[in-house]
Amino acid sequence: MNHPVLDQIERTGYPVGVPEPDHYGLDGLGNEVFSGDEIYVLNDEFFLKETLMQESREVLETLGAEEKKA
Known part of the structure; x- marks a missing residue:
């Protein structure tokens, strides 16, 4: 029998109460x-x-890539 927190981590990869990142x-x-x-x-495309x-960043900027938040 596992502890519920371990079951949660095994199931989702995150402990109870810690939201999964989007x-x-x-x-x-x-x-x-x-x-x-x-x-x-x-x-x-995004990188x-x-x-x-x-x-690589300089090349992307030279080619006109925009820096943004996902």
């Missing part, structure tokens, strides 16, 4: 993005800022 989607590189994350948007190297 899933925004997968970026163009397959990274999971949640509401509130900083992203770059270029055309119909999670924290996973990009500085050079």
Whole structure:
């Protein structure tokens, strides 16, 4: 018999009372993005800022990507 908190964590990945983050989607590189994350948007694609190297950010900015919150 498991403790109810362990059952909750196994079922959802989060303990009781901790809300699951809102899933925004997968970026163009397959990274999971949640509401509130900083992203770059270029055309119909978006990219999670924290996973990009500085050079990648500069390229996206040069190509006209906008920095936004998911």
